[in-house]
Amino acid sequence: MKVVAFNGSPRQNGNTAFMLKTVLEVLSEAGWETELVQVGGVPVRGCKACYRCFKNANARCVITSDPINDWIAQAEKADAILLGSPSYFGTIASEIKAFIDRLGLASYSVNKELLRGKIGAAVVAQRRGGAINVFDNLNHFFLCLGMIVPGSSYWNFGVGRLPEEVKEDQEAMANMRHLGQAIHWLGERVKSAPTPYPLPPTVT
Ligand SMILES: Cc1cc2nc3c(=O)[nH]c(=O)nc-3n(C[C@H](O)[C@H](O)[C@H](O)COP(=O)(O)O)c2cc1C
Numbered sequence: 001m002k003v004v005a006f007n008g009s010p011r012q013n014g015n016t017a018f019m020l021k022t023v024l025e026v027l028s029e030a031g032w033e034t035e036l037v038q039v040g041g042v043p044v045r046g047c048k049a050c051y052r053c054f055k056n057a058n059a060r061c062v063i064t065s066d067p068i069n070d071w072i073a074q075a076e077k078a079d080a081i082l083l084g085s086p087s088y089f090g091t092i093a094s095e096i097k098a099f100i101d102r103l104g105l106a107s108y109s110v111n112k113e114l115l116r117g118k119i120g121a122a123v124v125a126q127r128r129g130g131a132i133n134v135f136d137n138l139n140h141f142f143l144c145l146g147m148i149v150p151g152s153s154y155w156n157f158g159v160g161r162l163p164e165e166v167k168e169d170q171e172a173m174a175n176m177r178h179l180g181q182a183i184h185w186l187g188e189r190v191k192s193a194p195t196p197y198p199l200p201p202t203v204t
Contacts, residue, residue: 008096010041015125026180080119090130116146117197
């Protein structure tokens with residue numbers, strides 16, 4: 001099984017990355033193929049609401065000047081995706097927001113088949129506030145697209161300001177390891193499910 005973690009922080013070795021790597025380590029030890037993709041700090045465009053992905057119905061964005069279609073392809077191949085973001089003024093960081101808007105609409109263009117039935121988990125870093133809002137936003141994305149979200153021992157966020165300071169937040173780090181175990185447990189069951197995840201209703 002494969003998991004891809006998208007790091008929405010522009011700090012490649014910051015707190016979000018540290019927590020994502022902790023989840024990936026647990027999954028790697030359990031035999032998963034793991035990948036970490038740097039999203040934060042990469043120049044990407046937001047969705048331009050042209051809806052040409054709907055017309056093309058090919059699960060890809062018509063904007064090809066940035067790597068978002070590559071990331072969409074990586075998400076498509078994965079059994080589980082992690083979306084990580086720091087709390088920036090209490091909301092999601094810019095590049096990961098651009099990514100989820102374009103990934104989400106591309107997924108809608110094919111009746112949500114792109115991500116339906118895959119596992120999704122959010123990981124958030126904050127210095128002091130806003131993480132729960134970012135966590136909720138990312139979970140709204142997963143749940144809207146027919147993804148399956150595992151619970152862990154707390155909400156998946158950690159506290160820190162300077163890069164890797166979050167390693168001192170022991171409860172958060174224990175939660176990240178537990179999240180890895182929960183994804184593995186769920187992944188095994190999803191893989192052996194006798195029937196595929198149900199199709200969404202047709203909306204007219
Ligand atoms: C533009 C900007 C806005 C921020 N806004 C918040 C905020 O609203 N709440 C908070 O707790 N921390 C805020 N922070 C601090 C980061 O969330 C915190 O340092 C976090 O650990 C960064 O994660 P990273 O190391 O993965 O980049 C902000 C940082 C930046 C650069």
